[in-house]
Every structure is written in C-alpha cells, then in structure tokens.
Amino acid sequence: MVPGPTNVPARVMRAMLRPIINHRGPEFKELYAKILENAKYVFQTKGDVMILTASGTGGVECAVSNIVQGANKILVPNFGFFGERLRDNIVAMGGKPVEISVEWGKGVTMDMIEEAVKRDKDIKAIALVYNETSTGTKVNCLKEIGEFCDEHNLLFVVDAISVLAGDYLPVDDWHIDICIAGSQKCLMCPPGLSLLSISEKAWSVIEKSTNTFYFNLKAYRKYEKEGQTPYTPAIPLYFALDEALKMIKEEGLENSIHRHRICAEAIYRAVESMGLVPFAEEKFRSNTVIAIKYPPKISDSSFREILRNKYNVVIAGGQGKLKGSIFRIGSMGLITQAEVLQVIGALNMALSDLGFEPKFNDSISAARNVFSREVK
Amino acid sequence: MVPGPTNVPARVMRAMLRPIINHRGPEFKELYAKILENAKYVFQTKGDVMILTASGTGGVECAVSNIVQGANKILVPNFGFFGERLRDNIVAMGGKPVEISVEWGKGVTMDMIEEAVKRDKDIKAIALVYNETSTGTKVNCLKEIGEFCDEHNLLFVVDAISVLAGDYLPVDDWHIDICIAGSQKCLMCPPGLSLLSISEKAWSVIEKSTNTFYFNLKAYRKYEKEGQTPYTPAIPLYFALDEALKMIKEEGLENSIHRHRICAEAIYRAVESMGLVPFAEEKFRSNTVIAIKYPPKISDSSFREILRNKYNVVIAGGQGKLKGSIFRIGSMGLITQAEVLQVIGALNMALSDLGFEPKFNDSISAARNVFSREVK
Numbered sequence: 001m002v003p004g005p006t007n008v009p010a011r012v013m014r015a016m017l018r019p020i021i022n023h024r025g026p027e028f029k030e031l032y033a034k035i036l037e038n039a040k041y042v043f044q045t046k047g048d049v050m051i052l053t054a055s056g057t058g059g060v061e062c063a064v065s066n067i068v069q070g071a072n073k074i075l076v077p078n079f080g081f082f083g084e085r086l087r088d089n090i091v092a093m094g095g096k097p098v099e100i101s102v103e104w105g106k107g108v109t110m111d112m113i114e115e116a117v118k119r120d121k122d123i124k125a126i127a128l129v130y131n132e133t134s135t136g137t138k139v140n141c142l143k144e145i146g147e148f149c150d151e152h153n154l155l156f157v158v159d160a161i162s163v164l165a166g167d168y169l170p171v172d173d174w175h176i177d178i179c180i181a182g183s184q185k186c187l188m189c190p191p192g193l194s195l196l197s198i199s200e201k202a203w204s205v206i207e208k209s210t211n212t213f214y215f216n217l218k219a220y221r222k223y224e225k226e227g228q229t230p231y232t233p234a235i236p237l238y239f240a241l242d243e244a245l246k247m248i249k250e251e252g253l254e255n256s257i258h259r260h261r262i263c264a265e266a267i268y269r270a271v272e273s274m275g276l277v278p279f280a281e282e283k284f285r286s287n288t289v290i291a292i293k294y295p296p297k298i299s300d301s302s303f304r305e306i307l308r309n310k311y312n313v314v315i316a317g318g319q320g321k322l323k324g325s326i327f328r329i330g331s332m333g334l335i336t337q338a339e340v341l342q343v344i345g346a347l348n349m350a351l352s353d354l355g356f357e358p359k360f361n362d363s364i365s366a367a368r369n370v371f372s373r374e375v376k
Numbered sequence: 377m378v379p380g381p382t383n384v385p386a387r388v389m390r391a392m393l394r395p396i397i398n399h400r401g402p403e404f405k406e407l408y409a410k411i412l413e414n415a416k417y418v419f420q421t422k423g424d425v426m427i428l429t430a431s432g433t434g435g436v437e438c439a440v441s442n443i444v445q446g447a448n449k450i451l452v453p454n455f456g457f458f459g460e461r462l463r464d465n466i467v468a469m470g471g472k473p474v475e476i477s478v479e480w481g482k483g484v485t486m487d488m489i490e491e492a493v494k495r496d497k498d499i500k501a502i503a504l505v506y507n508e509t510s511t512g513t514k515v516n517c518l519k520e521i522g523e524f525c526d527e528h529n530l531l532f533v534v535d536a537i538s539v540l541a542g543d544y545l546p547v548d549d550w551h552i553d554i555c556i557a558g559s560q561k562c563l564m565c566p567p568g569l570s571l572l573s574i575s576e577k578a579w580s581v582i583e584k585s586t587n588t589f590y591f592n593l594k595a596y597r598k599y600e601k602e603g604q605t606p607y608t609p610a611i612p613l614y615f616a617l618d619e620a621l622k623m624i625k626e627e628g629l630e631n632s633i634h635r636h637r638i639c640a641e642a643i644y645r646a647v648e649s650m651g652l653v654p655f656a657e658e659k660f661r662s663n664t665v666i667a668i669k670y671p672p673k674i675s676d677s678s679f680r681e682i683l684r685n686k687y688n689v690v691i692a693g694g695q696g697k698l699k700g701s702i703f704r705i706g707s708m709g710l711i712t713q714a715e716v717l718q719v720i721g722a723l724n725m726a727l728s729d730l731g732f733e734p735k736f737n738d739s740i741s742a743a744r745n746v747f748s749r750e751v752k
Contacts, residue, residue, distance in 0.1 A: 024378075058590040190611055
C-alpha cells in the first residue's frame with residue numbers, strides 16, 4: 001500500500017513471461033501499436049504518446065530537456081518534494097524555473113498563476129505536479145490553468161506520474177501539452193516505464209531541441225512511425241503495460257477513476273473517524289495518495305515496522321522535510337474495498353499496539369458507509 | 377539469435393514474478409546489495425557499480441553527461457553504428473568529440489590512438505565501443521589503450537554493452553574508468569537495465585558535473601549508500617538481474633567467456649565452410665556478434681523472413697549503411713552448442729531455399745570440430 005510501486009494484477013505479472021521478442025521485428029510493431037492505442041484512450045488524447053524505458057523522473061527529464069531550449073523560462077508552482085524535484089530538473093537541464101512556493105499541504109490557485117505570469121513576460125511554459133505524492137495534495141484547478149495556458153500561448157507540462165487513470169485528466173480538453181505518467185502507479189504495472197502525451201503545440205517547441213539523446217523525442221517520433229523505439233525497450237514491461245492497459249479499457253476509464261475516488265474517500269473518512277488528521281487541506285486532497293499526520297508520540301519507524309511485520313501491510317513514511325511527521329497510503333491501481341478495509345484494520349491495530357486508541361468500529365463503519373452509498 | 381535482446385533462461389524469467397516490493401524498504405536493500413556484489417565480480421572491479429533503469433544508450437548517456445563538463449574534449453574511435461551513436465551522444469551532451477574514423481569491419485590500433493592524442497593536447501578522455509554490434513568487430517588492444525590512458529592521465533570510457541561476460545574485460549586491471557553494460561546481451565536478462573562501473577579517477581571528474589538529473593551519478597552514489605536508487609527502479613528487472621548474475625557466478629566468469637568464445641568460433645568456422653564471408657577482418661572479429669556478408673543475389677528481407685517463418689530462427693539485418701548487405705547473429709548469453717547447430721542448420725536451409733547452395737555437411741562438421749576440440 002505504498003504510493004507506488006503498487007500491487008500488480010496476476011494477469012499483468014504473467015504477461016511478463018512471454019518470450020523476449022526482437023524489438024525491430026513484426027511482433028514488437030504489433031505490440032507497440034496496441035499499447036499506443038490504449039494509452040491514448042487513457043490520456044484521452046488524439047495527440048502523440050511515447051513510451052520510455054525509464055522511471056517517472058526520466059519522463060519528467062524527457063519533457064523538460066526537450067522544451068528548455070525553446071521555452072527556457074518555466075513557471076513552477078511547488079508544494080512538495082516532487083515539485084522541488086521538477087524545479088531542480090529544470091535547472092540541471094539549463095532552464096530557468098520561476099517558482100511559486102506554496103505551503104506543503106495546500107495547493108496552487110489560479111490567482112497565484114495569473115499574478116506570476118503577469119509579473120514575468122518571459123515565462124514560456126508552466127510545469128507542475130498534478131498529484132503531489134509527497135504531501136497527498138492535488139491541483140484542483142488544472143482545467144483552468146490549461147485554459148489560461150491556451151489563451152496566453154504558454155506550454156503546459158503536467159507531471160501526472162502518480163495519478164493517470166486514478167483521477168480526471170482529459171489531456172486534450174484541458175490543453176495539456178506534455179503529460180507524464182509512470183507505469184507503477186494507477187496503471188498497475190511494474191515500475192520502469194514512463195508514458196508521455198505530446199501535443200502539436202509541444203512539437204513546435206521540441207523541434208528546437210538539440211541537447212537530448214536518450215530522451216530525444218524527435219527520435220522517438222521518427223522510430224514510432226516504424227512501430228519501434230529508438231533504443232532497446234524493456235520488453236517484459238511493455239508486455240505488462242499492454243495487459244494493464246487492456247484491463248483499464250475493460251473496466252472503463254471512468255469506472256477506474258470512480259473506483260480510485262471512492263477508495264480514497266473511504267480511507268479519508270476512516271482515518272478521520274479514528275481521530276487522525278490528513279495532512280492535506282480538504283479541498284486539495286489527492287484521489288490516490290492519502291497523507292496522514294502522526295498523532296503525538298507515535299514513532300514513524302516503530303509504526304511502519306509493526307504494520308509490515310505484524311500485519312503484513314507496507315505503507316510509506318514522509319519524504320524530505322516531512323520525514324517522521326506523516327505516513328502515506330497509496331490508493332492506486334489494483335485498489336478495491338478489500339484492500340481499503342485491510343489497511344484500515346491494520347492501522348487500527350498498529351496504533352493500538354503503540355498506545356494510541358483509535359475508534360476501530362467507527363473507522364470501519366465510516367469506510368463501509370462510503371462503499372455502500374456508492375453501490376446503491 | 378539477434379545480438380540482443382537475447383533469450384532469457386527460465387530461472388531468470390520466473391524471477392520477475394516475485395511480488396513487487398517497496399524500493400525504499402529492507403527487501404530492496406538486500407536485493408540491491410547482492411546484485412552489486414555479483415556485478416562487481418562480473419566487471420572484475422573493486423570500484424563502484426551503479427544500476428540504471430534505462431537501456432544501454434541511457435547508460436552511455438549517463439557516462440558521457442557526467443564527464444563532459446570535467447573532460448570536454450573526448451577522443452572517439454569510430455568504426456560502426458554504435459561508435460557514431462556515442463559520438464552524437466557526446467555532441468548532444470555539450471562535449472567535443474575528436475573522431476578517429478576507421479573503416480567499418482576493421483578496428484582501431486594503438487598507433488591511431490597515440491597519434492591522435494599527440495596531435496591534440498586538450499583531449500581529456502577516450503571513449504569507445506569495445507564490441508561494435510553493428511559490424512561484428514571488437515577492439516583488440518583494449519588493455520593497451522587502458523595502459524596508455526593511465527600513463528597519460530586520460531579518462532577511459534568503454535561501451536561494453538554487447539560484451540560484458542562474453543569476452544575478457546577486467547575493468548580494474550585494464551584501467552577502465554567507466555564501463556557500461558546492458559542487461560539484455562551476455563548477461564542474459566531482459567532489456568531495460570544498464571550497469572556502470574566507475575573508478576575513483578572517474579569520480580574526481582564526475583564531481584564537477586551539474587548538467588545531469590535522471591542520470592546523475594552523484595545522486596546514485598548517495599542513495600546506493602542506503603541500499604537504494606534515487607529514482608524508482610524497474611523492480612522485476614532487478615529480480616531478473618539478480619538471478620542472472622547468480623547463474624554467471626555459478627558457471628564462473630571464465631567459463632562464461634570461454635563458452636561465448638567457442639560458440640562464436642564454431643559459427644565463424646561453419647559460415648566460412650558454407651562459402652560465406654564474415655564482415656569483420658579476422659583479427660578484429662567479435663566474440664559475441666557474428667556479422668556475415670550476403671552472397672550475391674540473396675535478399676536480406678526474404679532471407680530473414682524465411683529464417684523466421686520457416687525455420688523459427690530470428691537473426692538481425694545490417695544497421696545504418698550496412699542495411700541489406702550483411703546479416704548478424706548474436707552469440708550471447710544463453711548460447712550453447714545446441715543453438716549454434718540449430719542456427720547453422722537454419723542458415724543452410726534458408727540459403728538453399730533462395731538458390732545459394734551452401735556446403736551443409738562441411739559447415740556442421742566445422743562447428744562440431746570446434747566443440748569436440750574444446751571438450752577434450
């Protein structure tokens with residue numbers, strides 16, 4: 001139950017056992033075409049999609065390095081560890097980030113964006129983390145920022161690594177030029193692949209890039225026309241992604257998002273009933289990562305060790321400056337009522353073991369109420 | 377039988393089915409420690425080894441981007457498609473390649489290296505492809521180049537993607553500062569991971585780098601001390617690598633190299649007996665990739681289609697300017713007498729189908745002679 005890598009369905013695991021194929025042959029071409037078709041369904045885009053053999057941060061670097069020469073000054077709203085990482089990535093790639101620093105646990109607002117863009121006419125792009133895994137917060141005005149980017153001719157780059165297929169994200173409708181996802185989150189695949197959607201507007205800027213090689217999107221586009229990747233792809237992970245995307249299509253994207261939403265809501269209601277407090281302000285709460293403040297005197301390492309060893313549930317601690325003060329539950333991918341009730345039970349038991357008495361029955365009822373309301 | 381990705385042993389495939397673990401937890405720490413220990417055995421190094429979630433070209437980019445700021449001018453002997461790729465990668469990362477252009481099919485000599493370094497005192501590093509997959513050639517003076525680099529205080533970067541564990545490559549003894557390998561070649565793993573060995577001398581140059589992020593070796597070193605990677609690793613591929621490295625250790629590195637050598641020799645002897653001509657000049661012939669010239673009137677696409685569809689053997693065509701004029705056999709990883717004899721049989725049959733009459737019995741005997749001599 002960490003916020004990625006998430007549990008992988010048996011169907012997807014087994015897909016990795018297909019024999020290794022030649023990545024320059026007809027079988028790979030067919031596989032890649034199917035993956036792209038279904039990935040476009042999940043991104044809700046008619047634009048291009050590229051798949052990289054790299055984890056999410058590699059995908060972000062790909063987006064950044066392909067645009068920094070054409071769009072050097074980039075506005076970066078920052079409200080967590082991955083926002084900081086995005087900013088640092090822009091610096092490393094030679095870009096100039098203009099930061100909007102938001103208190104962790106809160107989110108960026110349209111006012112902040114408009115004001116920052118008004119102040120600095122050289123800003124050519126806005127890049128942000130839609131779903132901040134480190135704080136359990138999300139941007140709740142993504143659509144409006146997209147419309148603003150469209151009106152002001154700014155490129156819009158969205159790190160959606162921990163959320164694609166787990167929350168609303170119609171890439172084309174929301175004017176997102178580059179959207180980055182990771183295989184190991186809501187897409188319920190093993191880690192190792194990053195997916196990028198790319199708009200026509202983005203291509204016009206990417207064309208100017210000369211500073212990329214492994215992440216050179218122009219090379220990816222050229223090879224994709226032949227049903228190939230420019231560099232050897234991680235074939236078993238492509239098999240897994242193919243199977244996982246098929247499963248999402250079978251479930252339906254709307255249903256997948258809905259399932260994520262009710263599971264997250266059930267966890268929020270349950271932990272609140274226990275007497276715990278989510279880290280994120282309510283209106284910015286993530287649909288896929290639930291960050292919860294530790295009650296006084298509960299040690300992060302003891303708590304998570306008990307959960308892991310005694311109750312067989314693995315969750316994550318805090319990152320960066322939140323280390324020790326919060327814990328985080330991933331409610332992603334293969335998440336259902338069963339996992340939610342298991343994790344709530346385990347949280348109750350572990351807190352109890354450490355001398356904090358949560359209201360066990362209340363929390364289970366709170367979660368069950370969410371599910372039974374939704375089933376009606 | 378393509379020169380990577382190669383067939384993966386069942387043990388290694390099955391290892392990918394282990395349940396996904398938290399990459400920030402104790403299980404991953406233990407896994408990573410075992411992988412590093414065995415990888416150091418294969419690299420024959422006491423230095424550092426880093427594992428990247430990226431294919432070989434990502435590993436090369438990692439090496440290049442981490443040294444170009446400290447060692448901007450790099451000598452690049454170039455005798456094939458991957459030498460060109462290395463040169464282009466250096467340019468993209470902001471370095472200045474000084475090229476030694478060698479006719480494809482031949483290799484670089486010590487004279488060429490010495491002369492080039494004498495001519496340009498600003499050269500700070502030599503980077504080359506040890507085993508050129510596109511032409512089936514290898515550098516036959518790697519040890520001497522390493523000694524030269526050591527004497528002249530040059531960094532020595534070796535792309536050994538298609539050869540580590542398939543030919544002699546004692547990284548420390550040969551003064552190699554950064555050696556790059558790929559998981560999907562002689563290491564008999566699926567593609568998706570790149571392994572780098574790094575010397576103390578290399579670190580002193582890497583320290584100066586500020587232009588990397590996903591491939592930032594300083595971040596990898598920092599996290600490796602905690603038994604982690606800075607970015608989410610492709611966990612099933614780490615499980616696979618762990619198992620494959622164990623298999624190499626069980627066989628013994630010397631035995632693995634010897635097995636590659638006799639299989640390659642058997643293929644060379646067999647194709648020569650058929651009346652075919654290897655592309656590489658004899659003294660530069662690779663131990664792991666056998667490139668063979670097409671006899672007149674044999675079409676690349678028909679030949680490889682017949683091999684694939686009728687005889688169930690997949691081999692590779694030529695790359696870059698060699699497209700259509702050569703074919704290539706990978707003799708890597710899980711290669712034994714059985715695969716060698718199967719591929720020779722299939723080559724004979726397919727050539728026959730296309731009107732070229734190879735000497736079937738001679739070629740099988742030639743291969744068998746190599747194996748029986750070696751068994752004595």
